[in-house]
Amino acid sequence: MSQTQMLKGIIDGCLLAIIQGKECYGYEMAERLSEYGFCAVSEGTIYPLLMRMQREGLVTSVRKNSTAGPKRKYYSLTEKGNQALEDFLSRWSQLEKSVNRIIRQETKGNDGNNGTTSTI
Amino acid sequence: MSQTQMLKGIIDGCLLAIIQGKECYGYEMAERLSEYGFCAVSEGTIYPLLMRMQREGLVTSVRKNSTAGPKRKYYSLTEKGNQALEDFLSRWSQLEKSVNRIIRQETKGNDGNNGTTSTI
DNA sequence: TGTATATACCTTGTAAAACAAGATATTAAG
DNA sequence: CTTAATATCTTGTTTTACAAGGTATATACA
Numbered sequence: 001m002s003q004t005q006m007l008k009g010i011i012d013g014c015l016l017a018i019i020q021g022k023e024c025y026g027y028e029m030a031e032r033l034s035e036y037g038f039c040a041v042s043e044g045t046i047y048p049l050l051m052r053m054q055r056e057g058l059v060t061s062v063r064k065n066s067t068a069g070p071k072r073k074y075y076s077l078t079e080k081g082n083q084a085l086e087d088f089l090s091r092w093s094q095l096e097k098s099v100n101r102i103i104r105q106e107t108k109g110n111d112g113n114n115g116t117t118s119t120i
Numbered sequence: 121m122s123q124t125q126m127l128k129g130i131i132d133g134c135l136l137a138i139i140q141g142k143e144c145y146g147y148e149m150a151e152r153l154s155e156y157g158f159c160a161v162s163e164g165t166i167y168p169l170l171m172r173m174q175r176e177g178l179v180t181s182v183r184k185n186s187t188a189g190p191k192r193k194y195y196s197l198t199e200k201g202n203q204a205l206e207d208f209l210s211r212w213s214q215l216e217k218s219v220n221r222i223i224r225q226e227t228k229g230n231d232g233n234n235g236t237t238s239t240i
Numbered sequence: 241t242g243t244a245t246a247t248a249c250c251t252t253g254t255a256a257a258a259c260a261a262g263a264t265a266t267t268a269a270g
Numbered sequence: 271c272t273t274a275a276t277a278t279c280t281t282g283t284t285t286t287a288c289a290a291g292g293t294a295t296a297t298a299c300a
Contacts, residue, residue: 005285006215008257009125014222021226027277037218045258047279069276070266089223095126096216098157102134103209106141125256128286147248165287167250189247190295 011041012049013088016077019059020085025072026050050075058084131161132169133208136197139179140205145192146170170195178204 011033018029026046033041050073053059058081063071077085131153138149146166153161170193173179178201183191197205 004258005129006211008128008286010215010219011258014219017222017226020228025277026279036222037214042259043278044260044262044280049257051279066266066276068267070264070278072277085227089227091126092219092223094157095130099130099134099212100216102137102156103212106137107205107209108140124287128257131287145248162288163249164251164289164291169287171250186247186295188296190249190293192248 007038007041010092011038011045012053013085013092014038015046015049015053016058016081016085016088019075020077020082023074023076025074027072053081057081127158127161130212131158131165132173133205133212134158135166135169135173136178136201136205136208139195140197140202143194143196145194147192173201177201 014033014036015029018024018032024032026043029050030041030043030046050059050061054061054075057078059075060078061073061075063073066072134153134156135149138144138152144152146163149170150161150163150166170179170181174181174195177198179195180198181193181195183193186192
C-alpha cells in the first residue's frame with residue numbers, strides 16, 4: 001500500500017482540472033500538484049500521461065518560447081477533454097462517497113478524519 | 121481513465137476497514153463493497169489481496185463452517201493491520217483534500233464553496 | 241436420483257499506471 | 271567554463287485490478 005498506488009487514475013483527472021483552469025505546461029503542472037499537496041509527482045509520470053491524453057484527443061499542445069530555459073509545451077483542453085474532466089469529477093465524487101461511507105461506518109475511534117465531510 | 125484504476129491502493133484500505141468493523145470473510149466483503157457503492161469488485165481482486173495481507177501479517181484467518189455452503193475463511197486485524205489501517209486513513213484524508221482543493225480552485229462551474237487553502 | 245442454484249474459495253495471464261533513473265537541451269549566473 | 275535552474279522525453283520495473291476460468295459444498299426441487 002504505497003502512496004503512489006492511490007494516485008492511479010486520479011492524476012490524469014487532476015491534470016485535466018489544472019489545464020481547464022489555465023493553459024499550462026508539464027513542468028509547471030508538476031509544481032502545481034506539489035503545491036496542492038501531492039508529494040512530488042514524477043515527471044516520468046506526467047509527460048507520458050500528457051502525451052497519452054493528446055493521442056486520445058483530450059488535449060492539444062502549442063510550443064512557446066520561455067524567458068528562461070527551453071521551449072514550453074502548453075496544453076489546452078479539447079471538447080473531448082472537457083467531457084473527460086466531467087466524467088472524472090463524477091467518478092471521483094462517487095469514489096469519495098463510497099470510501100467515506102465505509103470509513104464512517106466501519107472504523108471505530110478513527111483519527112485523521114474528524115467529521116468534516118467534504119462537499120462536492 | 122477507467123473506473124478500476126481509481127481503486128488502486130484504495131481497496132485494500134477499505135478491506136482493512138471492513139475487517140476492523142467486524143470479523144469477515146472474502147465473499148461477504150465483496151458484497152459489502154458492492155453495497156457501499158463500489159461497482160462489483162471482482163473476487164479475483166479480493167482473494168489475492170487478502171492472501172497478500174495475511175502474508176504481510178496484517179490479518180489472520182480462521183476457517184469456520186457455514187450453514188449453507190462451503191467453509192468460510194474469517195479474517196481479523198492484527199496489531200500491524202490496525203496500524204496499516206490508520207496509515208491508510210491518513211493517506212486517504214490527505215489525498216481527498218488535495219484532489220478537492222484542485223477541483224475547487226481549478227474547475228469552473230464549481231459550487232460556491234470558497235476554498236480556504238489550508239495547509240496539509 | 242439428478243440437476244440447478246447460491247455459496248465460497250482460489251489460480252493464471254493480462255493490461256494499465258506510476259516511477260526511478262536516466263538522457264537531452266536551453267538559458268542565466270558565478 | 272562551470273554550475274544550476276528550467277524543460278522535455280525515454281526505458282525498464284513494480285504494483286495492482288480484473289477477466290476468465292476452476293473447484294467444492296449445501297439446499298431446493300423435479
